[in-house]
Amino acid sequence: MTAVLNPTPTLLDVFHNQYYPHVQVACEDWRSIPFQYPHSCIRIGTLFSGIGAIEQAFKRLNLNHSIVFAGDIDQHVKKSYFANYGVNEATWHNDITCFDATEHKNDVDLVVGGSPCQAFSMVGKRLGLEDTRGTLFYDFARIISETEPKVFIYENVKGLLNHDAGNTWRVVQDVFNQLGYKLHSKVLNSKDYGIPQHRERIIVVGFKDHSVNFEFPKPIPLEHSMQDFLEDFTDSKYYLGEKGIKFVTSTKNRRKRYTQINGDIALCQKANQQFNWHGDFVFEHEDEIEFDTFVFDINEVEEKYYLSEKVRNYVLAGGTKNFKTSTKTDLEIARPLLQTMHKMHRAGVDNYVTHKGRIRKLTPRECLRLMGFRDDFDIAVSDTQMYRQAGNSIVVDVLIALLKQMDISKFGR
Secondary structure (H helix, E strand, O other), X not given: OEOOOOOOOOHHXXXXXXXXXXXXXXXXOHHHOOOOOOXXXXXXXXXXXXXXXXXXXXXXXXXXXXXXXXXXXXXXXXXXXXXXXXXXXXXXXXXXXXXXXXXXXXXXXXXXXXXXXXXXXXXXXXXXXXXXXXXXXXXXXXXXXXXOOOEEEEEEEHHHOOHHHHHHHHHHHHHHHHOOOEEEEEEEEHHHHXXXXXXXXXXXXXXXXXXXXXXXXXXXXXXXXXXXXXXXOOOHHHOOOHHHHHHHOOHHHHXXXXXXXXXXXXXXXXXXXXXXXXXXXXXXXXXXXXEOOEEEEOOOOOHHHEOOHHHHHHHOOOEOOOOEOOOOOOOOOEOOOOOOHHHOOOXXXXXXXXXXOEEEEXXXXXXXXXXXXXXXXXXXXXXXXXXXXXXXXXXXXXXXXXXXXXXXXXXXX
């Protein structure tokens, strides 16, 4: 890592919301970048807010923030959002086309959103800006113009780039350029930022201050597979079977101090501990597995998520005469989660897993995990609505990488 010194501090450092260093620390791994002002408060506004991906990112980063405004036209989304974030009706707008944000000019540090993607998606009809949903992009740009945030993040499907032979993307870029922001754009894949889901999205980051230097966060090694995110997954590699448990917990073995469970001070480690069951062990209560800084509950998956023989035969079929698809299930990296996955497409489109010899679809909780939402997210709607909301969300871990890379704390107050 090569460090570059910042300019000599001035009084502007005290009011760091107005101070942006012209140079940044060059770092290969964004995860090791410390926040320069960890106690600052970032004022955020979200458009097409969904279930609050950026709010989850701030929560997981333990950063102070306040929600200036949020909104979505879907009342089911509103129910999920209100169940998970401390907002009230005054903060919420139901229709972006009727939302006048001029009262929030210079009162928001970061605006995040992605206008509905169906107009540009490979799965949709791809009418682009001719589609009403496509024109909502202009409302996103209008809100940026009205509020003038220090930073904005815009997200959409990769199909936006090549729609109408690239003309749609050129229009989008022209509109953003007219806002007067310094722009950076790149396609990012969730699997490159810690989430085992192949989900490519175009990300546009705009800075009001043109002196800010920014590069997109570099990919990191993928350490987990989709199986790690399943509710009924237990990695037997690290768990003792019945025979091992009886040996480790036997009175004779523990009296001789060959082994200990949940000890405060580790015993002398043995090279062959994994083979002879001597050494240190922990007893996990309440069936929880901890990955990094989060905990996933191990649950029995309800019967309703398992496929009947008829549905199983349909989703595992290789297609028809004119349509062929993969029948592969139990992928290590999930296919993109779709907002229509409640309909259960064929296996080449959706994700299915095998458990105890039976095929099942992903549960809503598993879909949330694969979008970067922890298990403390409150599911307040039906399964159908939760599938839709998860499939429409931005992946939280991608946003975390962006916030870390730009050091969002510099833009707070």
